[in-house]
Amino acid sequence: MGRRILQKMEGFQKFKRSNLIFFIKLFTILIFLFTGLQFFQKKGYIINISKSLPLGIYKTYEIKEELKIGDIVVFIPNKKNKEFMIERGYLKEKDLAKTLMKKIAGIEKDVFTVEKSELFGLVLKKNNKEELGSVSSQDRRFRNLPYINYLKLKKDEYFLIGESIFSYDSRYFGAVKREEILYKAKPIFVF
Structure with a gap:
C-alpha cells in the first residue's frame, strides 16, 4: 500500500513538472510574441485582420511621391468618424489599432454618387460612369448607415474604399x- 502511494506521488510530481514546463514555454512564447510584435511594428509592418483588405502582413512606407488610385494607405480617422466607429462597435476604444488601412x-476632381x-x-x-460596388444602407446589426449622396473631391482629398461591402x-x-x-x-504576405 505504501508503494502505491509512493507511485501516485511520483506520478503527481511528473504531472506537476510537465505542467510547469508547459507554462514556462507558454510564458516564453507570449513574451517573444509581445516583444516581437512591438519590434515588428517599429520596423513598419502591419498585420491586417480586418476584412477591408486581404488579411495578411503589410509593409508601410513614407509617402515620397504623389498618391494615386490603387495605392493602399494607412490613415487616422478624424475625431467624428472615430467616435462613430467606437459608438457602433466597429472599433473598440481600447483597440491597439489607432489607424485604418484602405485603398x-x-x-x-473625381465625383462620387450613390x-x-x-x-x-x-x-x-x-x-x-464606373460602378465601384454596392453601398449598404444598414450595417450588420441592421442599424441605418449614413452614406454619401454626392461628393466631389477637392485638392488633397481622397476617396478610400475597402474590398468588402461591410467595410466602413x-x-x-x-x-x-x-x-x-x-x-x-x-x-508582403496575404492569407
Whole structure:
C-alpha cells in the first residue's frame, strides 16, 4: 500500500513538472510574441485582420511621391468618424489599432454618387460612369448607415474604399484629407 502511494506521488510530481514546463514555454512564447510584435511594428509592418483588405502582413512606407488610385494607405480617422466607429462597435476604444488601412479609389476632381439600382439596391458610381460596388444602407446589426449622396473631391482629398461591402470607408464617411494619411502600404504576405 505504501508503494502505491509512493507511485501516485511520483506520478503527481511528473504531472506537476510537465505542467510547469508547459507554462514556462507558454510564458516564453507570449513574451517573444509581445516583444516581437512591438519590434515588428517599429520596423513598419502591419498585420491586417480586418476584412477591408486581404488579411495578411503589410509593409508601410513614407509617402515620397504623389498618391494615386490603387495605392493602399494607412490613415487616422478624424475625431467624428472615430467616435462613430467606437459608438457602433466597429472599433473598440481600447483597440491597439489607432489607424485604418484602405485603398485609394478617388483623387482630386473625381465625383462620387450613390444611385439606386433595381437589381443591386444602392450603387456607388465614380464620375457618373464606373460602378465601384454596392453601398449598404444598414450595417450588420441592421442599424441605418449614413452614406454619401454626392461628393466631389477637392485638392488633397481622397476617396478610400475597402474590398468588402461591410467595410466602413469613404462610401459612408466621405473624403479623407491628405494630412490624415500617414503611410503607403504594400502587401508582403496575404492569407
